[in-house]
Amino acid sequence: LNRRLAEFIGILAGDGHISKINYEVSISGNLKEQEHYINNYVKNLFETLFGSHVRVYRYIPNNNIRSIVNSKSLVEYLSMEFKLPIGKKKNKLHIPKKIFDSKLYLKSYIRGLFDTDGSIYIRRQKDMVASIIAMDKVFLEEVSKGLMKLGYHPCLSGKNLYLYRQEEIKRFFSEIKPVNKNHIKRFEQFLRIKR
Secondary structure (H helix, E strand, O other): OHHHHHHHHHHHHHHEEEEEEHHHEHHHEEEEHHHHHHHHHOOOOOOHHHOOEEEEEOOOOOOEEEEEEEEEEHHHHHHHHHOOOOOOOOOOOOHHHHHHHHHHHHHHHHHHHHHHHHEEEEEOOEEEEEEEOOOOOOHHHHHHHHHOOOOOOOEEEOOOOOOOOOOHHHHHHHOOOOOOOHHHHHHHHHHHHHO
């Protein structure tokens, strides 16, 4: 386990899928908003970590992009070593214990999760909000506990986790260091607005 692998596992928890059909590990996203992230950053992460041949498909009618690796050994490794679910993820996701127990790995995991299932926006025309969305309530509670362990004060509401404290959002971007350019661009725009 290393920081890049912890981040990759966080990405899988967000927009990833593991299937026994053709032993596929894939990460999908919105073509307009995440093409650069998936086609460059995620593809590079796949290749660096596993030395795998990565195929990237663009589905223009569906506005979707997918990065795919077919590998039986990778599917078995991720499933056995980190208990990542094969098939549907709902009600099966958990932060692996060896990641949760390390603040260093936990930060990388949350970066991967936020880059895929996170967002940042303005409310009341002045305050930034960072959020993570997940259909799995138990998993979202684990993410909330992870953020609390790192000194944040998240709020849970339904399928959403929120960070409202402005100084914590700034710390999140300097400490967790999201790499999705859309998140970084919005964060920097919002900082300029607040100034």
